[in-house]
Amino acid sequence: MKKRVCLHFIVLLLAVASVWPMKAEAAGVHYVALGDSLAAGQTPNKEIGAGYADLIALSLQQSGNLASFSKKWAFPGYTTEQVLEQLDKKEVQQDVRQANVITISAGANDLLPLIQNDSVRGILSYEPIPAAFALNRVRKNYSQLLSEIKQLNPQAEIYAMGYYFPYPHVKEQHKPSVEEQLGILNQIIQQEAERAGANFVPVSPRFGNDAKSLVPNAKDVHPNTAGYLQMANSFFDVYAPGSPEIPEQVLNALPAPIPFSELTASQEEEEKEEEVKAEPEEVAIADQPIKGCKRGEEFLVRR
Structure with a gap:
């Protein structure tokens, strides 16, 4: 399925671009998005749609700054180890070398499978020891991931995306302990990014722990397009501080997402x-x- 998903990513971007005219000839930014389902644009309903990477690309395109965009190396379910393994492929290395802006979403799939979400009763639970091992693995893999990207392209601007709290529907008393684990995950990503000379993009401040309107499916951790818009604007808070935010009206022009079954x-x-x-x-x-x-x-x- 992954091979076909990549093709649809391209079609999706072109479809959105056709309804959002460019202000000037695109030139300058070669943008590559690496990582997991958030980089791929997975919806809360097992679909692939326009995610934060698409919205970033479209904003750059609308301002006339986009030369190229690819998220074909982002796959739902990928852990930090799998994202790291992508860099062994010559095609990925070529895209990374040509990029001057790279975003990474990696780490959540190392931790979240260890968290049990009882969406009916609104209860969260997890085992602290396996979670601690998973977070240590994230630190090791993320450090190597950033190091290898830097070796392939020392000049690229790298943006490590943080994570939001994906369980806003659970009972309040079950949120703090999992929030703490996600906070540690974000802290690890930020520390490794800063150590490698990359940029950390904090996403959680725009979500908080009660963002039901942005993460609407109690059984799924993925945001809707409004949530992805918040992630894209979080990126621009770091990439171009003080720049105008991507307006919500853009969401009305996005094409329909593609169900996994169709893919x-x-x-x-x-x-x-x-x-x-x-x-x-x-x-x-x-x-x-x-x-x-x-x-x-x-x-x-x-x-």
Whole structure:
């Protein structure tokens, strides 16, 4: 599904751009968003839509400053380790080298799976020791992640996105302990960002712990478009202090999000088409006699 999601990201951005005209010819900022479902733009209803990265890109585009934008390396569910592993891919390295603005959302998927959310009773629970190990892992991976990005592109401006409190619907007495853990997560991200010479983007002040209007689904931790707008404006608070905020009216022009089920169906159809296209070539190659092949040459023929 991930491969097809990437294609839809591009379509989604173009669709939004078509209803938000540019003020000038785009030039300057090559923006790459790395990370998890927040970077990808996952909605509270298992869809992929316009997230904070799209809104940042569109704001830059509207001001005539955007040269390129990609969030094709952001995937729902990715942990810090998986985001780090992305940097082993040549395609990712190439995009990172070409970028001059990079945002990262990573860390929540290391911690949140350890938190049990009983949305019916409004109860949160977690085991402190596994949570502490997860947070230590975030610190180690985040440090390495920033170090490798810096090695690939020392000149890029890196913005490490913080996290908001994603359980506004639970009972008040169950919020403080989990808030504390998320606060530690944000503190770790901020410390590692500052240590690496990157920028930390605090998001939680715009959400608080009762943002039901921004995180509307009690069973899901993802924000709606209004929540993503708050994240995008949090970015600009750091990137361009004092600049006008992205207006709420922009949300009315966003295209409809794409359900996971539709993305999965599209991916399956694409894979079938690729298999059909590959069959004649595979048969032709298989029918060719291979004489005197040295070890490994057959693999070169078949690629």
